[in-house]
Amino acid sequence: MSNEKHLAVAGATGAVGIEMLKCLEERNFPIGELTLLASSRSAGRKLSFRGSEVEVQELTPDSFRGVDLALFSAGSGISREFAPHAVEAGAVVVDNSSAFRMDDEVPLVVPEINPEDVALQHGVIANPNCTTIITLMGLQPLHAEFGVEQVIASSYQAVSGSGAQGIVELEGQIKAIAGDGEVEKKIYPHQIAHNVIPQVDAFLENGYTKEEMKMQNEGRKILHAPDFTASVTCVRVPVYRSHSVAVTASFRKPVDVERAREVIDAAPGVRVMDDPAAGLYPTPLDATDGDDCLVGRIRKDLVFENGLSFWVVGDQVRKGAALNAVQIAELL
């Protein structure tokens, strides 16, 4: 029997879907058959994979016959509607949406952090929120060493976090302003060109956005740390790709900056870029198209006794979404 899988990608034509195909190619994922699925609008399009053209089919309840593994990245609504059909057909679903993340039956996995949770799956494994993944990639090695208790963080989130349309909106606005044209707003409630917007996703009763609460809610589940608290401000910035997060964390044990650099650098999937004297720290451009999250600006915090502040950057289309999903698939 072959080790090769019949793999389906639902939402194949989106920014994350296309990046998933790139990751599957690069990592030489053992695929026997590949089914690309999208809405009827995109059906018939052809995407190239390993040198051949694969035709995109319309996603329907019957799309998953014979599929071993289905990667979903088409939004929560689609996941809720079609993931059960995939599971019923015998596939394991890796879902990039927020639909099932907080479901007790569904493991929420960052392969470098809690790979063992994959074993608890009942057909669906959830891929965490992009800003949460990137922050935890820097935080987890510190948690393992010092024991994290609290996080206060502010994000600098790229427009590709809103999919291809976010990129189109920023490009269009920059062009319109340069040419004295009218600024069109479809994706964001305010102009994003030459501006920052302190809102990502919808507001909740407590004054936080859904995006902001994910760091605490998903962080607790991924780190197995039910008392972990996180207070976050999520901000959209006019950057095309890669999210940055300014993180302040308090720990149970005394901290040490040199040791912090060592444990982060020793961890998989994350790299230290931190030499203030030499002006070395990561920016979004440094992380773009890379697999690793990058950490710099590591310093003793001035407010918390056992506190560290740091700056972490990651390509949220890759590690924040597509790559993490493919890594989960590899664990299966």
Next chain:
Amino acid sequence: MSNEKHLAVAGATGAVGIEMLKCLEERNFPIGELTLLASSRSAGRKLSFRGSEVEVQELTPDSFRGVDLALFSAGSGISREFAPHAVEAGAVVVDNSSAFRMDDEVPLVVPEINPEDVALQHGVIANPNCTTIITLMGLQPLHAEFGVEQVIASSYQAVSGSGAQGIVELEGQIKAIAGDGEVEKKIYPHQIAHNVIPQVDAFLENGYTKEEMKMQNEGRKILHAPDFTASVTCVRVPVYRSHSVAVTASFRKPVDVERAREVIDAAPGVRVMDDPAAGLYPTPLDATDGDDCLVGRIRKDLVFENGLSFWVVGDQVRKGAALNAVQIAELL
């Protein structure tokens, strides 16, 4: 005797100098004679003020004869060199640089917060750092009500904070990228177009930048709160004008979000723009060219028991520099 002053502006042709002239005009400041000073490079240029053209003169040690009031905004080096000459000539100096801010003999004043400190001057009054002013405009009303203890903040700082050259650099890079040209870097160590840079000013031994330490150092002096601690990450973003700051603060007394909105809105120079349900919060574009700092996203913090998080935006060329200096001059 006339109430009108002989006023000098040193650094008149810079971004802040020009904004100072605008503020003096708008606020109908009682000026009998106006002397505009700059480097020899800019001497001879003419700037318009109240309908007439005023010729810029070269700044020399003798420039201050007969001057009552000198507004300096030409960098620390120039202030250190020439402010003593101005004081010797009998002028009171309002200095926008960091040269004298932490000097015990020099009051550091935000007119809405500590106007009484002006009386302690011995010839020089310092204008605080722009990010510190904007943050304190939102924080001080909360401090008065609840008693601030600690602040953790992340900034989103516009390129005009680096003067006119910062604007030129961002514009040039955006054009170069759109036209496939080469990105030139003169002001910032990394590309700022479509990127963010977690460094403003030079690094200190403790891993923080000078800019980041100003919030604690200057904040203690302005608020008369010697135990106030602040842990800050300052980040340059591709915005032309107005700084934003995501602030988390812990207080001595229990906090209340509605009361927080009330006390901020009742304070001078600051306005609440905060209705998450209606998607209302300030962005840099909302604050630009305005006198008021704008506060939104006020919510109970999830980490500190008596904590509040909020988002404050202000035009750093105006309230962060020129306007605040003119307001100090008005107090004299």
